[in-house]
Amino acid sequence: MSYIEEMGPGTRALPPRAFFTSDAASLPLNGDWRFRLSPHANAPLGAESDDFDDSGWDTISVPGHWQLQGHGSPAYTNVPYPFPVEPPFVPSENPTGDHRLVFDLPPDWPDEPAVLRFDGIDSCGRVWLNGVELGVTRGSRLPTEFEVGHLLRPHRNVLVVRVHQWSSGSYLEDQDMWWMSGIFRAVTLLSRPRGGVADYQLNASYDHVSGLGTLSVEGAGLMVTVPELGVHDLLHGQSFSVPVEPWSAESPRLYDGFVHTAVERVPVRIGFRTVAIEDGVLTINGARVVFRGVNRHEHHPRFGRAVPREFALADVLLMKQHNVNAVRTSHYPPDPYFLELCNEYGLWVIDECDLETHGFGELGWVGNPSDDPRWAESYLDRMRRMVERDKNHPSIVLWSLGNEAHTGRNLAAMANWTRERDPSRPVHYEGDVDCEYVDVYSRMYASHEEVDQIGRENSRGLPFVLCEFAHAMGNGPGGMLEYRELFERYRHVQGGFIWEWIDHGLERDGHFVYGGDFGEPLHDGNFVIDGLVFPDRTPSPGLVEFAKVFEPVRIIESASAIRIANLYDHVSLDHLRFDWVYEDNGVEVASRSLEVPSVLAGQHADVTLPTLPAVTGEGWLTVRATLATATSWADAGHVVARGQISVVEAEPVTPVSGVELVGHGDVLWLGPGEFDPVTGLLTRIGEYHVEGPRLDLWRAPIDNDRGFGKTTEQVWREVGLHRLQHRVSEVDVQETTLVVRTRVAPPAQGFGMLADYHWTADGDRLRLRVDITPDGEWPCPLPRLGLRLALPGELGDVEWFGAGPGEAYADSRQAARIGRFSSTVDALQTPYVFPQENGNRADARWLRLTSGGRGVRVDGEPVFDFTARRWTTEDLDAAQHTVDLVPSDHVHLNLDLAQHGLGTASCGPPPLPQYRLHAQKATFSLTFTPLP
Numbered sequence: 053m054s055y056i057e058e059m060g061p062g063t064r065a066l067p068p069r070a071f072f073t074s075d076a077a078s079l080p081l082n083g084d085w086r087f088r089l090s091p092h093a094n095a096p097l098g099a100e101s102d103d104f105d106d107s108g109w110d111t112i113s114v115p116g117h118w119q120l121q122g123h124g125s126p127a128y129t130n131v132p133y134p135f136p137v138e139p140p141f142v143p144s145e146n147p148t149g150d151h152r153l154v155f156d157l158p159p160d161w162p163d164e165p166a167v168l169r170f171d172g173i174d175s176c177g178r179v180w181l182n183g184v185e186l187g188v189t190r191g192s193r194l195p196t197e198f199e200v201g202h203l204l205r206p207h208r209n210v211l212v213v214r215v216h217q218w219s220s221g222s223y224l225e226d227q228d229m230w231w232m233s234g235i236f237r238a239v240t241l242l243s244r245p246r247g248g249v250a251d252y253q254l255n256a257s258y259d260h261v262s263g264l265g266t267l268s269v270e271g272a273g274l275m276v277t278v279p280e281l282g283v284h285d286l287l288h289g290q291s292f293s294v295p296v297e298p299w300s301a302e303s304p305r306l307y308d309g310f311v312h313t314a315v316e317r318v319p320v321r322i323g324f325r326t327v328a329i330e331d332g333v334l335t336i337n338g339a340r341v342v343f344r345g346v347n348r349h350e351h352h353p354r355f356g357r358a359v360p361r362e363f364a365l366a367d368v369l370l371m372k373q374h375n376v377n378a379v380r381t382s383h384y385p386p387d388p389y390f391l392e393l394c395n396e397y398g399l400w401v402i403d404e405c406d407l408e409t410h411g412f413g414e415l416g417w418v419g420n421p422s423d424d425p426r427w428a429e430s431y432l433d434r435m436r437r438m439v440e441r442d443k444n445h446p447s448i449v450l451w452s453l454g455n456e457a458h459t460g461r462n463l464a465a466m467a468n469w470t471r472e473r474d475p476s477r478p479v480h481y482e483g484d485v486d487c488e489y490v491d492v493y494s495r496m497y498a499s500h501e502e503v504d505q506i507g508r509e510n511s512r513g514l515p516f517v518l519c520e521f522a523h524a525m526g527n528g529p530g531g532m533l534e535y536r537e538l539f540e541r542y543r544h545v546q547g548g549f550i551w552e553w554i555d556h557g558l559e560r561d562g563h564f565v566y567g568g569d570f571g572e573p574l575h576d577g578n579f580v581i582d583g584l585v586f587p588d589r590t591p592s593p594g595l596v597e598f599a600k601v602f603e604p605v606r607i608i609e610s611a612s613a614i615r616i617a618n619l620y621d622h623v624s625l626d627h628l629r630f631d632w633v634y635e636d637n638g639v640e641v642a643s644r645s646l647e648v649p650s651v652l653a654g655q656h657a658d659v660t661l662p663t664l665p666a667v668t669g670e671g672w673l674t675v676r677a678t679l680a681t682a683t684s685w686a687d688a689g690h691v692v693a694r695g696q697i698s699v700v701e702a703e704p705v706t707p708v709s710g711v712e713l714v715g716h717g718d719v720l721w722l723g724p725g726e727f728d729p730v731t732g733l734l735t736r737i738g739e740y741h742v743e744g745p746r747l748d749l750w751r752a753p754i755d756n757d758r759g760f761g762k763t764t765e766q767v768w769r770e771v772g773l774h775r776l777q778h779r780v781s782e783v784d785v786q787e788t789t790l791v792v793r794t795r796v797a798p799p800a801q802g803f804g805m806l807a808d809y810h811w812t813a814d815g816d817r818l819r820l821r822v823d824i825t826p827d828g829e830w831p832c833p834l835p836r837l838g839l840r841l842a843l844p845g846e847l848g849d850v851e852w853f854g855a856g857p858g859e860a861y862a863d864s865r866q867a868a869r870i871g872r873f874s875s876t877v878d879a880l881q882t883p884y885v886f887p888q889e890n891g892n893r894a895d896a897r898w899l900r901l902t903s904g905g906r907g908v909r910v911d912g913e914p915v916f917d918f919t920a921r922r923w924t925t926e927d928l929d930a931a932q933h934t935v936d937l938v939p940s941d942h943v944h945l946n947l948d949l950a951q952h953g954l955g956t957a958s959c960g961p962p963p964l965p966q967y968r969l970h971a972q973k974a975t976f977s978l979t980f981t982p983l984p
Contacts, residue, residue, distance in 0.1 A: 054094055055188045056176055056219045057140045059426045061433035064187030065125050066167060066197040067614040068440035069251035071388040074318040077153070077162055077243040077289045081211065085235075086152040087112035093146040093216050100180035100212040106152050114239060115172070115358040117232040119151045122798075125776040126230045126356070126558060128567030130576040133226055133411040135500040139419055140220035145895040151235055158206045165244045166201035168211070171356075171387065176219030180212040189863035190430070191359075191382035193976055201244070223421060224430060226411045227383040229349055229357075230556060232579065236358040237338030237387055241788040242395055248316035249274060253289075254444050255476070258298040258324040260338030265296030269311055278309035278322060298337045299446045300622045301377045302604075304398030306446075321395060323446025327477055329491060332544045334478070334968040336400075336449060339653065342539050343400060343620045344602040345548035346371065346533060346584060353559040353587040357798070361389055366589055367553065368393045372685035372703060374584075374591065374599035374713065375692070380519060380549045383408050383455035385438045394447035399449045399684050400479055402519070402549075405438050405466070406724045407454025409430065423460025431462040432469060439473055446907030450492065452463035452519075453481035464489040482519045487512050494636070496520040496551075499961040500534050507542030518548025519611065523959040524594045525582035526755030526884050530863030530954030530963055532601045549599065556580040557885045559585035563935045564885045572792045578886040582958070586885065593859045593867070593882055600694070600867040605677045607695025611659055614697070616648050616674055617656035627650045628692060629680040632662060634699070634830025637669035637897075638853045638872025646675060671700030672870050702897070705913045708813030708819035708979050720783075724789055724815025724982050726837035732783040732792030732809065737818060738982025741909060744841030747796045747807040747824065748946060750774050752836040752928035767832045772798025774929065781936035788812060795827065803828030805971070821977045829969035837969060838917070838948030838976070840925075843908060845941045847901040848877045850920060854896035863953040863967040865894055877920045877943055879900075887931035892951060899945060910947060917948040 055063065067397065087256070088099070098104055107610050110123050121127045124147055127134055162288070168181065174192035178185070180327075182205065186198040203274040217233040227712075242855040244250070259266070267283060269276040270293040276284045281294050285531070297305040312778040328335050335341065348367065350357045364387065379392075379399050384406035394401050414422040419425035435453065442448055451474070453466050453607070463576035467479045467489040478491035487493050493514040498506070498521070506516050522529035529550070539547050557564030564587045565574035584595040605625065606617040618625050630646040642665050651657045664673065677693040679686055712723040720727040726736040733741050750773050753765040776796050784791040789809040797804025804824070810821040822839065859882055873893075882890035896914040901907045920940035921928070925946075931937050953967025962968075 056146070056216055057142060059140050059220055060429050061191060062189045062196060062461050064198065064816055065189065066194070066199060067806060068254065069438040070444055071195065071441045072250060072318050073250070074316050075661060075950065076232060076245050076248060076316050077158070077160070079158065079161075079241040081153060081241060082114055082156060085114045086110070087118065087123070088150045089118060090148045092146060092151070093144070093148050093367065093538055095148050095214075096816050099150050099152055100183055100210065101572075102183065102208070102210055104382065110151065112151065114151065114235045115237050117234045117236055117356045117358060118554070119232045120354065120356050120558070123149070123647050125570035126232050127572040127981045128230050128580045129149060130228045130579050131226070131410045132414055132574060133223070134231060134574050135218060136571070137411060137415060137419065139223045141423060142220070144217035144224060146232065149215045149234060153211045155209050155211065157204060157209070161206075162243050162245065164246060165199065166204060167197045167242050167244055168200045169197045169242055170235065171195050171197060171236050171452035172238070173213070173215055173223050173231050175225060175765060176216045177235070178214040182210055186227040186983065190219060191406055191437060192221065192225055193855040194434060194883055195441055200241070220832070221430070221810055224407055224409060224616040227408045227544045228410070228580070230558070232356045245315045247273070247313055249313055249318050251310055251440070252444070254311070254319065254320060254322060256322050256324045256446065257326045257476070258296065258337050259326070263295050264293045265298070266291055266293045266582045267322065268292070269855060271311070273313055274311055276309060276311050276320070278307050282309050283309070296324045299325045300337060301398040301400045301447070302620050304396060306395060313348060319457050320444070321393060321698065322635045325446055325474065327449045329478060329515060332510060332513045333516060334546055336857060337622065339621050340543060341400065343378040343549060345380060345400070345547060345549035346376050346553045346664045347380045347549045347551050348386070349382055349556065350552040351554050351556045351587070352585070353557055353564060354727055359387065363589065364390045365393060368397050368399065370585065370589065370591065371399060372397055373690065374595050375604060376598070376601050378547070378905065380404060380452065382552065387443065391442060391445045391447060393930055394446055400449050400451050401445070402450045403438060403442050403448045404452035405434050406455045407434055408456050409458065412455040412458065413456070420458050420727065422457045422458065422462050425461070428462050428465060431466055435466040435470055443474060448477065450478050450480045453479065455482065457483055458484050459485075468734070480517070480519070487514055491512070492517055496924070497960040500531065500538065501581070503535065503538045503545060507538060507545045510544055514544070514961060516545045520551040521548045522550050522959065523582060523756070523956045524550055524662060525579070525591070525883070525958040526886060526888050527861070528754065528756045528862065528954040529594060529956040529960070530756065530967065531956060531961070532864070533866055535963060536601050551585060552583050554583040554585050554586045554589065555885055556583070557859050559587065559632060563933055565933065566885065568843040577966055579883045586883070590845065594864070596858055597864050597867045605693035607675045607677065607693060607960045609697045611658055613658040614646070615656055615658050616651060618653055620653045622653055624653065625677070627680055630672055630675060632675045634664050634872065635672050635674070636667035638870070641665055641667060647754070667700050670698070670702045670870070673699050674699045674850060674869060690923065694869065700916060705911070707913060707977065708814045708817045710814070712813035712815070713788055714785050720785065720790060722767055722811055723818050724816045725813065725818045725980070727790060727811070729783060731780055732773060732937065733788065737908060737980050738816070740844055740847070740982065741842055742843060743942070745779060745820070745839035746839035746948065747794070747805060747822070747836050748838055749776060750797070751924055751951060752887065752925050753889040755953060755958040756955050757884065757957070760763060764833070764957065764962065768835060771831060775799065789796045797827070804831050816981055818980045819974060820979065824974045826971040826973070826975065833952050834969045834971055836946070836948055836951045837974060838946055838950070839978075840946050842942040842944050843901060845922065845939075845943055845978065846903045847943050848905045849875060849902045850875045850880060850900070851894060852896045852899040852913060854917070855894040859891050860894040861892055861954050868894055870895070877922060880920055883934050885934065887928050887934060889928070891901060891921065892917050892948070893919070901945070902983060902984065909981040909983055911979040913979070913983070916976070916978060917951065919946045920944070948980060
């Protein structure tokens, strides 16, 4: 069994080559295979023989993971290895899956050489065909091919693959993801005709000065033909220059052609583009680019990394529709089909090698393979297999050596080999902090302050990219706007990649689960739930915010005009149409198209404000940029960008005058409200029972309130903000005013808040003014500052005039616009996989909670934030999964003055200072009106 623990790459595989399809014969071997799982690596052999009886085995789908098909369980760790760190040795208790397939060749299968191709086996595979051992694979997310033509027979070919969960390769594959095993990518038998296309490399550069594209093909005996360009039978060693439309992520122009010999023809799609670094700036086709990117793991909630093609396409379409222009393939090369989609639809790609040794960081990097010469060939082999497989994709603009493997001579050797093999693309690796062997300075989770310093100093003289930033875990990320401003301020600060694209939740019993839910003794909990889309690929509020922050057109007011700024790197705005809508208190009163001149990349135009009708309330002009015609990724009319201009401001709110007298008896009453005479709490408004309102300072902590070290949540809980107690010091009944004086504080602490409630009424309107004063020295920011009350559960319809339609928080609110919106209480919830504070709507002028048009209205002086849910904050705080949230008989309503910002401290910086909610004096006024 020594092959499992050898430090080198696999054995007897063919040299790596480009991934392609051709007109040569091929036979997909995906489908149902026979399967047997053994608890140890030294399971009995014999299954490779023709006469072996596998009728007692189970059936498993290939591609697939056995842990997701009833055999064992997934396990999640972010950094630690789930086995003792003793490289290259792995546990004897090493789950081993034997896969067996019997297949016939098609009747017309040619008598030619053939290869058996595996696109992904996790983590180590030993392969037999017709009783002959072909070799061993390592490098789970990389292809392996074996020569098999001499072994094939017309009928009853027996293919057996023994897959070990753990191997020496596992030390190089400690990525932040589920540990899952099996043959999880395609298996294909490929005829390789004599005199055919063994391998090829297309070189398609673009000169942005002359507009010429230069094409050549590398490969002995090969020719390339591109009919649209008049290129016919261009031979290896020759080049051809012709005017072309360049390929970019914004305009992914591809030219169809084919690489061919006399006996084989390979369809190709050619994109002309040139990547360069000039004066410390990364350029593509001569223009500076800004990566508005995401990190993408391959994930499906039922199939794991065996992602069906339609879901890879769904990813690309969602990215394009939300203004994502770049993908880092964290932390391994993706299925080749995904790269084809990036070519076709237009996404810049950093292609990352299947390499991470993060668990050694827990040990001070002692024993890390990155600087151990015994591992050198495995490192180089992984890089070769990625580069050779993916070299012909125009979407790939940087090669990445891997992720979080510290540094060392093996990584430097990978960089040097890559630069020599493909000088057309720069080399990226974040772990080379001194930039000794990379071409791009890369960082993870640098704060805004640090990025600003890097921008000002530019000490390395290289392009700077945040390969990971704005950790999208749970509610957030906050602070994307301020990162964008830094990308625009400094020429060599060229964007970054949000961590990450998708929540890695696995589906079980109708909800999504995460680390620890499978009984793993060592796990990292919900840290695997950190994407811009939920596991089912529903966009989160974070993705909607990303789309707004990084929209490629900026629409703002400038000196009584509408400024239309083009933030694309390459294309004009000619593919867009512009229109405007004018609203009076959220109701449309006029709309029309907007004539905008042609605006080139990086330029802007000022357009005269249209003549607008008079309004009686707030007047808001919304200008939209939409697709003029349908594209491959969205229909005509898809909104690319939006800007909103305040034309007529709201009149100051006239407070309710106190004209109604306070009534006495078993209860206190004032206008439409009844109060408890002991607590001073409102108990009824009109016909509706009410519990509250009273001061509330707590929110169910979000993932970004957690993080590393002494977290915000820990501080909040240590001082007891989750268990505040209320003391009523006075219920003062005046002639037209009810004054309730209280102190709100956590137990065992000497600080708190004084909250004085002043109630007045005028007819059916009940006004509350709350005066809030900190008492003592507050040691930390507040989670929230507002009021909390409960209303009857029947009031499930919601309408408001304010910011919407989605949730918004102090440092994540660019996607919200001012308007009139309607929803239901249930639809206001954001179903974060790990329940937490969510659903806040900001800047509401007024709010209605109704049933059949009857209910309660709340007005602000001038605005307030609100959340409405069918469970309490305490319920939300206690829940671990969405199924833990059980609706109650009430609607629990928070009416807030403010909340603490979101930040990105789950793995990054906390909220910026301006978004931190500190204890200070405040006054908050609301009016409540029953709606009969």
